[in-house]
Amino acid sequence: MKITFPLMGNxxxxxxxxxxxLGAEVIIPPKCNKRTLELGTLHSPELICIPFKITLGxxxxxxxxxxxxxxxxxxxxxxxxxxxxxxxxxxxxxLGYDIEMICGEPFKNLKEIKSFLxxxxxxxxxSNYFKLLPAFIKGIKLIYEIDEFDDLVIKTRPREMIKGxxxxxxxxxxxxxxxxxxxKETLNIIRKKKEELKNVLxxxxxQVIRIGIVGEIYTVLEPYINLxxxxxxxxxxxxxxxSVTSSEFxxxxxxxxxxxxxxxxxxxxxxxxxxxxxxxxxxxxxxGNTVLYSExxxxxxxHLLPFTCMPEIVAQSILPTIEKEKNIPVLKLILDEMxxxxxxxxxxxxxxxxxxxxxxxxxx
Amino acid sequence: xxxxxxxxxxxxxxxYYxxxxxxxxxLGAQVIVSQxxxxxxxxxxIKSAVNEACIPVKIYHGHVLDIKDKVDYLFIPRLKSICKxxxxxxxxxxxxxxxxxxxxxxxxxxxxxxDFMKDKKNLKEIICEVxxxxxxxxxxxxxxxxxxxxxxxxxxxxxxKGMIPMDGESIIKETSCSKVKTEDTKKIMIMAHxxxxxxxxxxxxxxxxxxxRGVEVLTPEMIDEExxxxxxxxxxxxxxxTFARKLIGTAMYSIDTKNVHGIIYISTxxxxxxxxxxxMVEKHIRKESNIPFVLxxxxxxxxxxxxxxxxxxxxxxxxxxxxxxxxxxxxG
Numbered sequence: 001m002k003i004t005f006p007l008m009g010n011x012x013x014x015x016x017x018x019x020x021x022l023g024a025e026v027i028i029p030p031k032c033n034k035r036t037l038e039l040g041t042l043h044s045p046e047l048i049c050i051p052f053k054i055t056l057g058x059x060x061x062x063x064x065x066x067x068x069x070x071x072x073x074x075x076x077x078x079x080x081x082x083x084x085x086x087x088x089x090x091x092x093x094x095l096g097y098d099i100e101m102i103c104g105e106p107f108k109n110l111k112e113i114k115s116f117l118x119x120x121x122x123x124x125x126x127s128n129y130f131k132l133l134p135a136f137i138k139g140i141k142l143i144y145e146i147d148e149f150d151d152l153v154i155k156t157r158p159r160e161m162i163k164g165x166x167x168x169x170x171x172x173x174x175x176x177x178x179x180x181x182x183x184k185e186t187l188n189i190i191r192k193k194k195e196e197l198k199n200v201l202x203x204x205x206x207q208v209i210r211i212g213i214v215g216e217i218y219t220v221l222e223p224y225i226n227l228x229x230x231x232x233x234x235x236x237x238x239x240x241x242x243s244v245t246s247s248e249f250x251x252x253x254x255x256x257x258x259x260x261x262x263x264x265x266x267x268x269x270x271x272x273x274x275x276x277x278x279x280x281x282x283x284x285x286x287x288g289n290t291v292l293y294s295e296x297x298x299x300x301x302x303h304l305l306p307f308t309c310m311p312e313i314v315a316q317s318i319l320p321t322i323e324k325e326k327n328i329p330v331l332k333l334i335l336d337e338m339x340x341x342x343x344x345x346x347x348x349x350x351x352x353x354x355x356x357x358x359x360x361x362x363x364x
Numbered sequence: 365x366x367x368x369x370x371x372x373x374x375x376x377x378x379x380y381y382x383x384x385x386x387x388x389x390x391l392g393a394q395v396i397v398s399q400x401x402x403x404x405x406x407x408x409x410i411k412s413a414v415n416e417a418c419i420p421v422k423i424y425h426g427h428v429l430d431i432k433d434k435v436d437y438l439f440i441p442r443l444k445s446i447c448k449x450x451x452x453x454x455x456x457x458x459x460x461x462x463x464x465x466x467x468x469x470x471x472x473x474x475x476x477x478x479d480f481m482k483d484k485k486n487l488k489e490i491i492c493e494v495x496x497x498x499x500x501x502x503x504x505x506x507x508x509x510x511x512x513x514x515x516x517x518x519x520x521x522x523x524x525k526g527m528i529p530m531d532g533e534s535i536i537k538e539t540s541c542s543k544v545k546t547e548d549t550k551k552i553m554i555m556a557h558x559x560x561x562x563x564x565x566x567x568x569x570x571x572x573x574x575x576x577r578g579v580e581v582l583t584p585e586m587i588d589e590e591x592x593x594x595x596x597x598x599x600x601x602x603x604x605x606t607f608a609r610k611l612i613g614t615a616m617y618s619i620d621t622k623n624v625h626g627i628i629y630i631s632t633x634x635x636x637x638x639x640x641x642x643x644m645v646e647k648h649i650r651k652e653s654n655i656p657f658v659l660x661x662x663x664x665x666x667x668x669x670x671x672x673x674x675x676x677x678x679x680x681x682x683x684x685x686x687x688x689x690x691x692x693x694x695x696g
Contacts, residue, residue, distance in 0.1 A: 045643035047634070078444075078451035078605075083640050086601035090647070274465070277442070277477065279457035308416065310636035314458030317414040321465045334416065 002027050003102075003123055004062035005071040006055035009221035010146045011246045013177055015071070017186045018139035022124030022132070027067040028178070029058035032224030036061055041337050043091050049080060049306035050225055050336050051218035056088050063097055069123070074103040078280030079311050107253040138183045140250060145190045147247040149173075152197050154241070157234030158208045161201040167231065169196055208239045209355050212293035214286040215304035216312050219335050220244045226304055226333075227341050229348065236352055241298070243289035244282060267292065274318050281311030287318055294326035299355040301328055302348075307336035329355060366394045367498060369474070370435030372427035373398045375420060375456070376443060378529055378558040383516035384439065387491075390508030391498040396435050398427040401565035405430050410664055412466050418634040419662060420559050421455050421462065423566060428463055428470075437497060438463075438473045445481040450606045453637055523585045528571060529562050550682055551580045553618050555611055555645070556630035557637075558585065560662070567630055568668050570660075570675065574628075577679050582624060584614040591617050608641045615645045619653040626656040626682045628675075633663035656682060 004027045005015050012028055019026045030036065032054055040057030059070055070092075072085045085103045092099055102122060107113050117136060121127040124135075157166040173193045180186045211233060219225050220242055233240050251262035271288030278284055290301050303319060305312035316332060323330045331351040333344065369388045371377065377397075385395045399405065401423055409426025432438060440463055443456045455462070460475040474497055476490045488506070495505030523529060552574055560567055561583055571581050584592075592613030596603055599616065603609045611629075618624050629645060631638035642659055649657045658678050660671065 045639050047639035048643075049636075049639075078454045078457060080636055080640055082602070082604060087640065087644065090644075094647075275458065275461050277444075277457065279444075280451070280454040283454070283458065308634050308636055308639065310454040311458070313414060313416050314455055314462055316416065317458075317462045318465045 003069040004067035006058040014142035021135040029062040159202040219304040283311035283315040286315040294328035303332045368435040370431040374424040378562040382519040386515040387512035398430040419632040442477045444479040553624040
C-alpha cells in the first residue's frame with residue numbers, strides 16, 4: 001500500500017513522518033504547481049472552492065507517482081469540506097482509478113480520536129494501541145515544531161541583514177526534510193534548521209509593519225493558493241502573523257483534554273459582539289482574530305478566502321464594520337484558479353504602502 | 365395600534381410563511397410582508413450585500429430594505445439546523461449578522477436561533493422567546509403556536525398534493541393552482557431550493573413558462589418526505605445538508621419511479637450548496653437513467669431570452685423524443 005494525502009502548507013512533513021512510523025510507504029504529492037491546479041480544476045465541479053480543486057490535483061499527481069490509498073479530512077462542518085472525500089472519491093472512480101480513501105474525522109472527543117487511531121491501524125496493519133498512540137502523539141508534536149519553526153522564519157525574514165538569506169535556508173530545509181525518514185530524523189532536521197535560523201543576522205531595531213492574516217485555513221496555509229503571500233510580505237519587510245496554523249487548529253480540536261490550552265475561548269470572546277455563534281469554517285475566527293489584531297496594535301489585517309466560500313462570505317460582510325469601529329485597515333483577497341499574480345501583488349503592495357504611510361504619519 | 369412585524373419575502377419564506385404569519389397574528393401582531401421581488405428590490409439587494417454573496421442572499425437584503433421602515437420589528441430567524449444531524453447553509457446561520465452589518469437604520473430584529481442539530485428540545489423556549497415580544501402570557505404564546513402549526517401543516521399538505529405556492533400572499537388562501545393536467549401530458553421535475561423555485565422574478569417565471577406549453581410541473585415539495593428519506597439512505601456518503609437531502613432524494617425518486625420526462629435544476633451563481641449538489645444530482649441522473657437533464661444557473665444578469673430558448677428547446681426535445689427518437693434517418 002502506498003499512501004498519500006493532500007498538501008496544506010507544511011502539514012505534509014508531520015503526516016509523512018507519522019505514516020512512516022507506522023510502517024507505510026508514503027508518496028508525497030509534488031509541491032502544488034500550475035499543473036496541480038489545472039488537473040484538479042479540469043475534473044472538479046465548476047463552482048466549488050479552490051481548496052477542493054487543488055487537493056484533487058494533489059491526488060491525481062500522487063496517483064501518477066503510484067499512490068493507491070488516499071488520506072483526507074472529513075467531517076460534517078456546515079461548509080463543503082465534509083463532502084470533499086465523497087465527491088473526490090467519486091471523481092477518481094469515474095476516472096478509472098482503483099483507490100481506497102481513508103477519511104479522518106475532526107476530533108471532538110476521545111471516541112473520535114480512538115476511531116481515528118482505528119483508521120490509522122488500516123495503514124499500519126497493526127491494531128496495537130501502544131504503537132498507534134505514540135505515532136499519533138509524535139505527529140502532533142511535529143506539527144507544533146514545524147509551526148514554531150515557521151513562526152521564527154516569519155519573524156526573521158523582514159529583519160534579515162543579508163537579503164534572501166532566510167529564503168535560501170528555507171529551501172535547504174525543504175530539501176532536507178523531504179529526504180528524512182520517520183519521526184526522529186525529521187525532528188532533528190527541524191531543530192537543526194531552527195538553530196541555523198537563530199544565527200541569521202538580523203536588525204533588531206528595525207521598525208517593521210505588522211500584518212495579521214485571517215481567513216479560511218487552506219488559503220492561509222497553502223502557499224500556492226495564496227501566491228506565497230507570507231514570503232512576499234516578509235521580503236517587503238513586513239512581519240506577518242498567521243491566525244490560522246495547523247497546530248492551533250489541532251489544539252482547538254483536542255482542547256477538551258486537560259493539558260491542552262488553545263486560544264479558542266479568547267477568539268470567541270473577541271468575536272462575540274459581532275458574531276456569537278459557530279457558522280462553520282473559520283468565519284468566527286476571522287472575526288475574532290481581526291478584533292484581537294486591532295487590540296494588539298497590528299497595523300493591518302489581510303483576509304484570505306476562496307471564491308464562493310460560504311462561511312467567509314458571512315465574515316466578509318461583518319469585517320467592514322470592525323474595520324471602522326476598531327480602526328484597523330483590512331484587505332480582502334479572494335482566491336481561485338483565475339487569480340492573476342500581477343494584480344494580486346499590486347494590491348498587496350498598495351496595502352503595505354498605505355500602512356507604512358499611516359504609521360509614519362502616526363509616529364511623526 | 366397593533367405591533368407590526370416585518371417578514372422579508374425571500375429565502376425560507378416560501379417554506380414557513382404560513383407558520384410565522386399565523387403565529388404572529390394569533391398574538392395580535394400585524395404581519396407586513398415585503399412586496400414580490402421586483403427590479404428595485406433586486407437592484408437594492410445587490411447594492412447593499414457583499415459582492416460575493418449568492419443571489420438569494422442579496423435578494424433577501426433587498427426585501428429587508430423594502431420593509432424596514434414600515435415595521436416595528438424585523439423577523440430574521442437564524443436558521444442553523446431544521447432537522448436532526450443536518451445543517452442548512454453557513455450563510456443562513458449568519459444571516460442576522462449579514463443584514464445587521466450591511467444595512468443601516470434597522471428596526472429591532474427578532475432573531476431566534478433555530479438549531480435542531482441534536483434535537484428539538486428547545487423548541488418551546490424558542491417559541492416563548494419570540495412570543496414575549498408581544499405578550500407575557502406564555503400559555504397564550506404556546507397555544508398561538510399550536511394553531512399556527514396546524515395552518516402550516518395544512519399548507520404543506522396542499523403543496524404536497526400539487527399546489528404551487530406562486531406568491532406568498534396567496535399561499536394560504538390558494539387551494540387550487542394553475543395545474544395543467546390531461547392524460548397524455550408530459551411531466552417535468554423542476555428542482556431547486558424553494559426560494560429559487562417560487563420567486564418568479566428571480567427565475568423569470570420558469571414554472572409558468574413550462575406550464576403554458578402544456579407540460580405538467582412537479583417540484584420537490586410534492587414528493588413525500590418519507591420517500592425522499594428512504595432514497596437518500598441508499599445514497600453513498602453522509603448527506604448533512606437539508607437542501608442536499610431533499611434534492612438528491614428527489615432526483616433518486618424520479619429516476620427510480622420514472623415519474624417524469626425531464627428534470628430541470630435551477631441553481632444560482634455562487635451557491636455553495638448547488639456547487640456540490642447540482643453536480644452530484646447531474647452525475648447521478650446521467651449515470652443511472654436516460655431522463656433528459658438541464659442545469660440552469662441564474663445570476664445577476666436577467667436575460668430572459670436565453671432562458672426562453674433553453675426551456676423551449678428542452679420541452680421540444682422531450683416531446684420529440686416520443687415520436688421520432690427511433691425514426692432518425694441514418695443518413696442524417
